[in-house]
Amino acid sequence: MTVTDAAAEQTADAVASALEVDHVESHLHPVSSFDLADHPMPTGREEIWRFTPLKRLAGALDDAPDDTDALTVETIGDASYVVGTLAPGQHPRGAALVPDDRASALASRHAPEAVHVRVPADTELDEPIGHRLTGAAGKRSHRHTVIEAGTHSRATYVLDHRGSGVHAGNVEVVVGDGADLTVVTLQDWDDDAVHVGTHEAVVGRDARYRHIAVTFGGSVVRTSSNVHYAGPGGDAELLGLYFADAGQHFEHRLFVDHNAPRTKSNVVYKGALQGERARTVWIGNVLIRKVAEGIETYEENRNLVLTDGCQADSVPNLEIETGEIEGAGHASATARFDDEQLFYLRSRGVSDEESRRLVLHGFFQDLIRKIGLPELEEKLTAAVEDELARNVAGKVL
Amino acid sequence: MSTLQITDLQVSVDTEDGPKEILKGVTLTIDSGETHAIMGPNGSGKSTLAYSIAGHPKYTITGGSVTLDGEDVLAMSVDERARAGLFLAMQYPVEVPGVSVANFLRTAKTAIDGEAPKLRTWVKDVNGALEKLNLDSSFSARSVNEGFSGGEKKRHEIAQLELLDPKVAILDETDSGLDIDALKVVSEGVNRFREREGKGVLLITHYTRILRYIQPDRVHVFVDGKVAESGGPELADKLEAEGYESYLGASV
Ligand SMILES: Nc1ncnc2c1ncn2[C@@H]1O[C@H](COP(=O)(O)OP(=O)(O)OP(=O)(O)O)[C@@H](O)[C@H]1O
Ligand SMILES: [Mg+2]
Numbered sequence: 001m002t003v004t005d006a007a008a009e010q011t012a013d014a015v016a017s018a019l020e021v022d023h024v025e026s027h028l029h030p031v032s033s034f035d036l037a038d039h040p041m042p043t044g045r046e047e048i049w050r051f052t053p054l055k056r057l058a059g060a061l062d063d064a065p066d067d068t069d070a071l072t073v074e075t076i077g078d079a080s081y082v083v084g085t086l087a088p089g090q091h092p093r094g095a096a097l098v099p100d101d102r103a104s105a106l107a108s109r110h111a112p113e114a115v116h117v118r119v120p121a122d123t124e125l126d127e128p129i130g131h132r133l134t135g136a137a138g139k140r141s142h143r144h145t146v147i148e149a150g151t152h153s154r155a156t157y158v159l160d161h162r163g164s165g166v167h168a169g170n171v172e173v174v175v176g177d178g179a180d181l182t183v184v185t186l187q188d189w190d191d192d193a194v195h196v197g198t199h200e201a202v203v204g205r206d207a208r209y210r211h212i213a214v215t216f217g218g219s220v221v222r223t224s225s226n227v228h229y230a231g232p233g234g235d236a237e238l239l240g241l242y243f244a245d246a247g248q249h250f251e252h253r254l255f256v257d258h259n260a261p262r263t264k265s266n267v268v269y270k271g272a273l274q275g276e277r278a279r280t281v282w283i284g285n286v287l288i289r290k291v292a293e294g295i296e297t298y299e300e301n302r303n304l305v306l307t308d309g310c311q312a313d314s315v316p317n318l319e320i321e322t323g324e325i326e327g328a329g330h331a332s333a334t335a336r337f338d339d340e341q342l343f344y345l346r347s348r349g350v351s352d353e354e355s356r357r358l359v360l361h362g363f364f365q366d367l368i369r370k371i372g373l374p375e376l377e378e379k380l381t382a383a384v385e386d387e388l389a390r391n392v393a394g395k396v397l
Numbered sequence: 398m399s400t401l402q403i404t405d406l407q408v409s410v411d412t413e414d415g416p417k418e419i420l421k422g423v424t425l426t427i428d429s430g431e432t433h434a435i436m437g438p439n440g441s442g443k444s445t446l447a448y449s450i451a452g453h454p455k456y457t458i459t460g461g462s463v464t465l466d467g468e469d470v471l472a473m474s475v476d477e478r479a480r481a482g483l484f485l486a487m488q489y490p491v492e493v494p495g496v497s498v499a500n501f502l503r504t505a506k507t508a509i510d511g512e513a514p515k516l517r518t519w520v521k522d523v524n525g526a527l528e529k530l531n532l533d534s535s536f537s538a539r540s541v542n543e544g545f546s547g548g549e550k551k552r553h554e555i556a557q558l559e560l561l562d563p564k565v566a567i568l569d570e571t572d573s574g575l576d577i578d579a580l581k582v583v584s585e586g587v588n589r590f591r592e593r594e595g596k597g598v599l600l601i602t603h604y605t606r607i608l609r610y611i612q613p614d615r616v617h618v619f620v621d622g623k624v625a626e627s628g629g630p631e632l633a634d635k636l637e638a639e640g641y642e643s644y645l646g647a648s649v
Contacts, residue, residue: 340491341491341492343454343475344487346474346475346479347451347475347476347479347484348476348479348505348508348509348561349480349508349561350504350505351476355476358496358500358504359493361495361496362493362495364495365496366494366495
């Protein structure tokens with residue numbers, strides 16, 4: 001589906017108001033503020049919270065500090081790029097991320113020392129760097145990470161979440177002009193974990209930012225991955241894979257704010273659902289501001305529903321305030337296994353179960369192979385295989 | 398020695414107006430070493446016959462039997478049929494995004510043989526099979542049938558035939574949509590398969606063209622869900638000259 005004139009007309013009001021004031025009155029713009037008072041406890045009726053099972057958040061939105069020993073942190077790769085900590089307001093903390101929901105405000109408030117990762121200008125890292133976070137059962141943790149990619153640097157940062165507990169995490173990303181940064185966030189939590197997170201990136205002039213979210217585990221995982229631009233020519237690619245099992249709620253919220261001309265965004269999320277009350281939510285918000293002439297955006301969400309009793313919500317939102325764009329489109333589809341694909345594989349002797357696994361493998365692989373970083377592709381493929389082996393083997397689908 | 402025996406097969410499909418009978422009693426015996434051509438007009442039920450033997454869930458068997466070496470094929474699941482030695486080259490091969498040809502072929506071969514093929518020889522076999530069908534080795538890394546041209550899909554089906562080595566192959570209009578060079582390449586592949594010991598082929602086609610390259614032992618004219626006439630290769634010449642008209646008239 002591509003944007004039609006009808007969609008453009010609907011935004012005519014928004015265009016008019018944007019001419020008068022700088023601030024765009026849009027539900028794509030919740031209040032941004034560090035002050036917790038600006039983010040009252042949600043009731044569930046708010047647009048940004050209406051899909052989230054608030055009762056199951058296990059106090060993730062309560063205003064309370066970290067429990068002791070709530071999080072074990074290990075460094076992945078070369079630790080020398082973890083350069084120190086940042087207090088609230090200490091540059092570049094706050095350069096990209098101003099909390100726009102309560103979870104993010106809490107993560108900021110209760111993380112007095114943000115972890116500062118910095119890749120110097122013109123530095124190219126061949127190996128990924130990152131952190132592995134392991135949550136302790138029944139404990140609450142907050143974290144704020146600032147990743148700064150210097151101009152013309154190239155790096156991959158991996159944030160690996162596992163274990164249990166209740167975690168609120170902010171990741172603030174500043175991609176310098178001409179830099180090429182990939183951020184991978186893995187959510188492979190235990191079945192009882194709760195995770196609310198905001199990843200906010202500002203993409204510099206002619207920079208390239210890739211954000212890859214992989215969610216396989218947790219009770220409730222809700223991530224908001226946002227992008228805006230510091231200048232023209234920035235290119236953002238937001239990719240996601242998820243596999244929700246019985247009772248799991250995985251919510252991926254995306255927001256691309258095209259606030260600069262000739263910027264690009266490409267959002268592709270693919271998910272599978274299996275089991276009673278497996279629930280996924282995908283919200284793809286794209287705002288094309290008046291100044292954002294010549295931009296190009298595409299967003300896509302595909303869900304594969306493997307059993308009865310699952311629910312996949314998929315809500316693309318496109319608000320356009322200028323007609324002078326290269327292209328804007330979105331696609332969203334939720335489907336069951338394709339009988340013809342299964343028949344084809346089975347007619348070659350492959351069992352029903354293995355055919356399903358193969359189709360699923362392909363469903364995810366189709367996205368993974370577009371990443372273009374062979375080592376990362378291999379690791380993600382292995383992670384998917386592992387997830388499929390654990391969850392699709394031996395089950396009657 | 399193997400025998401595919403189709404006896405009085407009756408098949409219907411579900412439509413909005415209830416079940417519709419398509420195969421109205423098909424009887425055929427294909428012994429190993431034999432190639433039978435089935436020729437018939439559009440909509441006569443040729444693909445229905447092929448799919449029913451392979452076990453496509455869309456078709457309901459309402460009567461008759463199919464056996465392979467005495468085993469009840471209709472009681473087997475789709476994959477059991479393939480493992481028992483049946484292969485269907487499809488009229489419209491299906492795209493499977495994200496699954497590489499190499500992965501697909503290895504998985505299928507492992508399933509059919511009950512053990513993984515030897516890595517060293519397997520890669521050579523795959524590349525050899527692809528090459529013989531004019532598919533360069535880059536096809537290994539591509540998604541199954543995705544973005545393949547019509548002709549490439551058909552050649553990929555025959556590459557599978559050679560690699561999976563079934564007892565009986567059913568080829569559903571493998572010739573349609575092929576230019577003359579591709580038709581030769583595909584025919585050579587089928588003929589290589591036929592040269593192997595004890596193979597049976599059921600060649601479904603709309604045109605006599607392919608029968609110049611693949612000599613059938615028997616030709617069956619298929620009209621309105623059944624075999625209207627059977628004969629030797631000379632029957633194909635008659636069809637070439639006269640078309641299906643005389644049969645269609647008779648069936649009204
Ligand atoms: N779902 C369906 N609903 C109604 N009719 C159907 C359905 N599926 C198949 N048919 C009909 O069954 C008949 C046989 O179809 P089939 O595909 O077997 O023919 P065919 O001989 O292979 O034709 P072609 O030469 O075009 O490949 C056709 O008339 C077709 O329209
Ligand atoms: Mg047909």
